[in-house]
Amino acid sequence: MWNGRVGVWSRELRFSRDREDARDAAAELEELGYAALWIPDVGGDVFGACEELLAATRSIPLLTGILNIWMHDAAEVAARSAALGERFTLGLGASHEAVIGERYAKPLSAMRAYLDELDVLGSGDRLLAALGPKMLELSRTRAAGAHPYLVPVEHTRQAREILGPDRALAVEQGVVLAPDRAAARAHVAAYLELPNYVANLRRLGYGDADFAGGGSDALVDALVAWGDEEAIAERVRAQLEAGADHVCIQVIDAVDDTPPRDAWRRIAPALIV
Template sequence: MTDVAALKRRMGRVGVWNSTLGGESASFEREAAAEVERLGYGTLWVGESPQGKEALVHSALLLGATQRMMVATGIASIWARDAIAASNGANALAEAFDGRFVLGLGVSHAPAVSARGHDYRRPVSAMSTYLDAMDGAKYGGPLPEPAPRLLAALRTKMLELSARRAQGAHPYFVPVEHTARARAVLGPDPILAPEQTVVLDTDPERARRTARRFMSLYLALPNYVNNLRDLGWSDEDFAGGGSDALVDAIVAWGEPEKIIERVRAHLDAGADHVCIQPLADTPRDALEHLRVLAASDAVSS
């Protein structure tokens, strides 16, 4: 059994979500991961796409470049590998790297699933079946403790599954009010680790333009739009990359102090861990933004 309270402490209150590292060289990634650890962030999250590095191999690269920081997948798609491979791979990483790996699992989205040659099925049922197969897998190697898992969860049924069948949930592309709702569904104990996109720019027009470029991709995906509808947002908010109100709710922008305020708002709403995703022109620029935020005490928020 995973000690969830201990896992929360190891993950830290603030982590980093990075969608661009996978496109860089392994040598750059090692340097970047070591820098994120040096800055004091508790967990480094990496995604997975049909065009990118395989999630478990990618995590091994980052774990090998660090000594204390946790590495989490945000997320590993259940369509990218069968459940036994996911279970055995995650457990191998947990054993090899002293329990520093967290397996974030998700059902992904129809376009990405189709690109892998699969048919997108009912997400909660597909995830439940996958978890059944993971739980039935027999791992033959030495294993002090199985790898913990979090589920990419937005709406009620997947959040409930996260509480029953995993150590918690990793919501993505969500405003603070979702964090409060998710905590109410999960209950007090499971881990709640939302992603928070940030733009270090004090010019409203420029910052929102940067945010809309990022948001336009996600506002074309029904999973995210339907979740936002549940929270009261409308078609008018989704048009043109997002209304000002929606942009400001999804992407925190401005001075470092404004970013810190948003992180604290998630924590006050019930999050255990907030992973910040800086939008920047290059991965090196993103690292510089993380340095600025670390220097302004965002990490210790």
């Protein structure tokens, strides 16, 4: 699934309008020693983007973080995942009602049904976007592991306990390579509009005061690593020590859809050993 402990999660690799730059950035990430590439899905031809990035690189694994089960037919997903070959791993998620609208139903039941379809079609390994204990348990019993997004270290510790020792745990970690809590807060604030993330944070002990104003300092600091290279490396180490097998960093500094290549270069020596 990955070649090491630290990868890169990037919207820009998927959505950059300069596709040549995106391909070059993917190739550079491989040369820098990152262990995997992760790209998101909000509909559209995510598999086309996967094909493009795999063709631009030699051996680095590529994963979807995540493919939205409401936006893709299971038969198509099984067929196109298989066609991408061994370097590709499918990450699946049930998304949010605010994103999907009226079609949205109980996420756990929807994911079970989707996995049933994939099993009949003979799909390969998959990871599940999992926050709550029930989805983490489903990740243990029906998948190769879990891919939590926007979670503090304490969640990683609890997720490992639920998954047990033999399932993969790949944690997304937002990072700001600057002494800029405001940038970190702006990132967190958008997700506090989504009930699934808020419910997960409540389970971890955060309350209404933490969700006001874009997030309390304590909440923002727990969710996003900000500061210099060592501050970011320290958070990645904490996630790994808490039970993650792999941490995919998401650099939060892109002004538009341009890959943050300078930040990836600067962080790499502190993360990749």
